[in-house]
Amino acid sequence: MAETNGQRLPSAGWIVAKAHWNKGYATEMGRGCIGWSFANRHEDTVTAPIQPGNVESEAVARKLGMRVTAHDVTAGLPHDIWTMTRDRWQQRSD
Numbered sequence: 001m002a003e004t005n006g007q008r009l010p011s012a013g014w015i016v017a018k019a020h021w022n023k024g025y026a027t028e029m030g031r032g033c034i035g036w037s038f039a040n041r042h043e044d045t046v047t048a049p050i051q052p053g054n055v056e057s058e059a060v061a062r063k064l065g066m067r068v069t070a071h072d073v074t075a076g077l078p079h080d081i082w083t084m085t086r087d088r089w090q091q092r093s094d
Helices: 025-041 055-063 086-091
Strands: 002-004 007-009 045-050 067-074 077-085
Touching: 007 045, 025 045, 025 055, 025 086, 045 055, 055 077, 077 086
Parallel strands: none
Antiparallel strands: 002 007, 045 077, 067 077
16 A cells, blocks of 8 residues: 555555566566455555656556556655556456
């Protein structure tokens, strides 16, 4: 869970050592987190707070079908809030 604009929302994230970038690990982690949240926690939305300019994480969020829906400051740093809805998750074709 992450607090976004004063609201606690389920959140997915991925951290991968640079030596393992571009191997699909982050996308697979994100897919697993989001899928698990929708299947087991019955959430309607899952977010991923990503710092603007983190092009690698932004690319993963795009691959997962997430969209920027808000902006927030977390731990004193700006973040774009990428969001996946249950409906969009169920309609994806990956």
